[in-house]
Amino acid sequence: MEVGMVAPDLPIGDRIRHYRGARRQDVVAGLVGISPDYLSQIERGLKIPSLPILYSIARELGVPTAALIAETAGPITTSPDTTEPAIVQTLMGFGPLQSASGADPALLRERVDGAWQKWQSSKTRFTDVGQVLADLITDVEHAARAHRGAGDASARRDVMRVTADLYFLLRSYLRRTGRVDLSMMAADRAVRAAEEADDPLRMAAAQWNLGHVLLAAQDLDGAEQVALRAVEQLRAVPMAEPDRVAMSGALHLLAVVAEARGRNWSAARKRLQERAAPAAEQSGEGNIMWTVFGPTNVVIHCVSIAMEAGDTSEALHVADDVDTSRLPSMERSFTFNLEVARCHSLRREDAAVLLSLRDLEQFAPEDLARTLLARELILTVIRRGRSMHARQAEKLAERIGVF
Known part of the structure; x- marks a missing residue:
């Protein structure tokens, strides 16, 4: 054999x-x-x-x-490292040499926004973004160096805004490809770039990104404190009120996640109802600084809290009324539907689990292959030993690389 x-x-x-x-x-x-x-x-x-x-x-x-015999002593608790090597090399300072002049900030803005669009909407987003990030890091960093000593303060701030936005993207990409350490590096660079840009909105977004890295590193208290401190800072700076409301709401949702994962269900629900939900109603559906903040995201967090608390009936009841088709980020939609599959798994509803997973395979195949929870759900169906469901789960496991 x-x-x-x-x-x-x-x-x-x-x-x-x-x-x-x-x-x-x-x-x-x-x-x-x-x-x-x-x-x-x-x-x-x-x-x-x-x-x-x-x-x-x-x-x-x-x-x-x-x-x-497994090659590791126990189950892996973080995603496997699927980061493109060229991105790691460039981040560590081993990128290609550059000419003396930096790239035009407007062109860099267009390229970074295009990469963000792929990251939030492409079925093959890991492949698509992985192909462009190394060159973007090189060109953006070179432009940042070229403009730091220039006399045009406005152009310098524009470049640093682009730099911050690139590192926001890198923070998300690196976390999802299993490099939480480099994701922390990207979040730190985003903080510094936002400060150099003297842009209060991006400074808040940088804290939001930092908080999500802390969540990935299981520093729940740190993530919550970062979020709440950033909310306080937003109150003290001049900014368009819709931006302030939406960004504050996104930061409160970050604190909600930290509280829920820390099993502080009452605090999480209270913050969701009293802080995040009113901000979402006021701001409407949006995607400020790529946070996907809005009423739909708030309801999705209601589902997450109920699931984390073990109330799968309530989670599925709330989930029935959620429509993620208009969300600007496929990652948020993918995560929500995977949590629904987990609720079905906890109820031992294997047919519903498989249906959800097959839908996710069509919707975001690269996400499914990289997500530990998806693997755990597939293996759970197989281990339950119901022959028809187990065979379907084994085929799915083979397609996404578990077998």
Whole structure:
């Protein structure tokens, strides 16, 4: 039997089930000399086989024993690193040489806005954005250096605004491609660029981005404090009122996420109802600084809180009235629908889980392949052992690279 590639963190039980394929569980168990129930418990992760039994299973399946052993000691809790190497090299200062003159700020603005458009709307956004970010970093950084010593203060601020916006994008890309460390670097550079631009709105957006990196790093208190401090700072600076309201609302939603993940459900719900929801009603649907803030995003957070609190019935009830088709960011829509799939999984509704996951495969295939929760949901369906659903889940796992 040819040994196919599986994810390096795939547990022993899932590997055995994968390599067993269509062979009956009771037949393999009998040939190995164990009971079918014991093999079933191994495949579901309830039992860990001894090395002699593992060797016997591998021999019967026709694979090396090493093929049944995960390469990592435990489950991976962060996304695998899928960052384009050229982006990492450029971020670390090893990009190509540049000419003496910096690029025109207007052209850089057009390129950065175009990259953001791809990131928020393309089904192949990781591939599309990954192809342009390295050159953008090089050109934007070169323009920033060229304008720092120039006499035109207005042009310098324009370049630094573009620089901040690029690093906002990099923060999001790097977090989703498994490099939280570099995402933190990007967030820090965005903060400095926004300050050099002397742009209060971007300074607040930089704090919002920093807060999301802290969430990814599990620093919930830090994320909440960053968000609330930025809200206070917004009150003290001159700014168009619609921008202030929308940006403050986005920051309150960040604090809501931190409180919910910290299991402070009452505080999260109160902030959502008293701070974020009124701001969303006042500002309407929007995408200020690419935060996707608006009434729909607020309701999506209601679903998230109910799910995190274990009230899946309430979460699904609220989710029924959510229409994400007009959201400007496919990532937000993807995350919402994946959370709906998780609610169905918690209720052991495997048919609904598979339906949601197949829809997401069509909607955002690259996101599905990179998201740990999606993998966990697929493996959960497989482990429950309902043959029809398990076979469909295994095929999906193969398509997105779990098997």
